[in-house]
Amino acid sequence: MDNLNNLMQGFADVLAPMNLLLALIGVVIGTAVGVLPGIGPAMTVALLLPVTYGMEPVQAFIMFAGIFYGGMYGGSTTSILLNTPGESSSVVTAIEGNKMAKAGRAAQALATAAIGSFVAGTIGTLLLVLVTPVVVDFAVSLGAPDYFALMLLSFIAVTSVLGSSRIRGLISLLLGLTIGLVGIDAVSGQQRLTLGIPQLADGIDVVVVAVGIFAVGEALWVAAHLRRRPAEVIPVGRPWMGQKDWKRSWKPWLRGTAFGFPFGALPAGGAEIPTFLSYATEKRLTKHPEEFGKGAIEGVAGPEAANNASAAGTLVPMLAIGLPTNATAAVMLAAFQSYGIQPGPLLFEREASLVWVLIASLFIGNLLLLLLNLPLAPAWAKLLQIPRPYLYAGILFFASMGAYAVNAQPLDLFLLLVLGILGFAMRRFGLPVLPLIVGVILGPRAELQGRRSLQLSGGELSGLVGGPVSYAVYTTIALVLVWPLVRKFAVRPLRERSA
Amino acid sequence: MSTHVDERSAERTRPPRGGDRAQYGVCAFLALLGTAVIVDGLGIPHITSSTDPVGPRAVPVILGVLLLVVAALYAVDVARGGRGEPEAGEDVDLSTGSDWRTVLLLVGAFVVNAVLIEQLGWVISGTLLFWGTAFALGNRHYVRSLLIAVALSLTTFYAFAIGLGVNLPAGVLQGIL
Known part of the structure; x- marks a missing residue:
C-alpha cells in the first residue's frame, strides 16, 4: 500500500501543469527524433540528454520518460x-509492418503498433510497479561479491548471448x-590512462561516449x-x-507483452529474443497463415507489444540493481x-519521490504518446523525407552541442x-556497440565491487564468491x-542423426 | 547493431569478396592498445592498504592482458575466414566503396567547430559546423543551408544557453546576443 501511495503522489507531481507540459514536450521531441532515419531509441535519449541539463532532476526525469517511450515509438x-x-x-x-504498408495498409500497421505499444507499455509499467519493490527487497541483501557476479553476468550476457559473434x-x-x-x-586516487591531460582526470563522460559512438559514428558511417537516391517512403x-x-490484434498484444x-x-x-518469439508464436497461432510474409497484422501487433513491454522490463534491473540490459537503459543510467x-536498491529509499515521479511519468507519457501519435502520424512520416545532408548535419550539430554542454x-x-x-570503425568491422556502452558504465563499478569483495x-x-546469489550467478x-x-x-550431432 | 535480417539481405546485395584483410588492422590496434594499457598500468605506483589489498594496478594489467589475448583470438578468427558484417541502415548503400572525401570533409568541419567554439562562440562555430557538414554531405543550396544553420544556432543558443542554462559559449558575440 505504501508503494501505491507513493505512486499516487508521483501522479500528483506529474499532473502539475508545468510538469505535464514537460512530459508532452518529451514525448513530442522523443518521437520526432526517434522517427528520423538512422536514429534508434538509445541515440534519441543520448542526443536529447543535454536538453535536460539545466533542469531539476524531477523535471528532467518527467521529460525523460516521455523521450524514452517517444523514441521507442518513433523507431517503429x-x-x-x-x-x-x-x-x-x-x-x-519491419518484416510484416513494411509489407502491410506496401500493400496500402500503412495506417492499420501504425495503428496496431501505436495501440499495441500503449497496451504493452501500460501493462509493462504496471508490472514494473509490482515487481521492482520485490527485486529491491532482494537486492538490499546483496553484498559486494553478489554485485560483482551480477555485473560479470551482464558483461557475459551482452557479449555472448546478444549479437552474432562472441569474439566481436x-x-x-x-x-x-x-x-x-x-x-x-x-x-x-591514482591517475590511470589520463596521458597527463588534466581534463581526463574525471574520466570520459558516458554521455560523450554514447553520443560519440551512436550519433557521430553513425553520421560518419552513413x-x-x-545512398544517393533517398529511400522510398x-x-x-x-x-x-x-x-x-x-479482433486480430488484441491477443497478439497481450501475448507479446507476456513475452517482452x-x-x-x-x-x-x-528485446531481440522476445520479439522473435512473439513473431514465431503469432505465425503459428494465426488463422491467416497465408498472410504471413505478405503483411499480417498479428506480425506487427505481437512483436511491437513485446518490444515495448521489454523496454518497460529493462527498467526493473536498471532501477532496482543498477544493471542496464540494453543500450537505452544504459543511456538512462548515465x-x-x-x-x-x-540507481540500485537504495534509490527507492533515498530518492523515493524521484523514482515514483519517473514511474508515474511513464504512464502519462505512454498515454500522451497514444493521443499524439494517432493524429500526428502523417506529420512524422514527413520527417522521413528530410534531405539527408540536413539530417546528418543536424545530428552532428546536436551531438557537438550536447557533448560540449556536458x-x-x-x-x-x-x-x-x-x-x-x-x-565508424566498429560499424565497418561489424562490432556490436552495446557491449562497449555497458563496459564503460559498469566497468568502474564492477572494479569497485570486486575490490570491495577482496577487501573483506x-x-x-x-572473497569473490559470497552468498548463494553469487553461486547461482556464476552457475548461470x-x-x-x-x-x-x-x-x-551434443545437440547438433543429435539433430543430424535424427534428421 | 546489425541484425540477422539485415545481414542476410546485405550479403545478397554485396559482391563476394575474399577475406577481409583490413581486420588485421583491428588486431594490431587491439594489441597496441593492450600493450599501452599494461605499460600505463605498471607505471602506477603500487599502493595497497588494508582497506584496498588489490590496489590500482591490477585491473589495468588484467585488462591489458585480455586485450592482447582477444587480439590474438581475433587474428585466428580472421585467418579462418571470419568477418563481421558492416552495419546496414536506411541511408546506407554498401554496394559501393567508402566515400572517404565526404568523411574527411565532415571531420574537417567537426574540427573547425572544436577549435573555434571558445573564441567565436557557439552561434558562429555551430553555423560553420552545420553549413560545412551539409556541404560535405552533398548539399548545394548554399544560401538556404546557411539560413538554416544560422537559425538553428541562434535557436539552440537562446533556447538552451539562455532558456535552460546549458553551457554554451557566447564567444565574440558576448554582449550582443
Missing part, C-alpha cells in the same frame, strides 16, 4: 514506413572497459556510404483500424549518474570525434559460456 514508425529498423529490437516489426562482442566490451578505466581511480494517412483488425516483460527484466534479456544519482570544454569535442571514428577477504580470491555464467559448446558437440 521508421521501420514500418521505410523497412529499415534503427535498432535490432524493431527488426521483426568481447572486443567491444574490452574497448568499453578500457574507456571506463580512464581517470582517477576511485579507491586509491556519410561514407550515403510510403505515404500514410491517419492511422485507424477496422473491427477485424482489432520477463525477458526485458532479466539481466541477460534484451542520465541518472549525471545528476549524481546512483563539461563546457572543447577537449570533449575532440574526444567525441575520436569516439565517432571508433564508432583480505585479498584472498575466495558457466551455463551461458558452455551452451554453445554443448550445442556444437
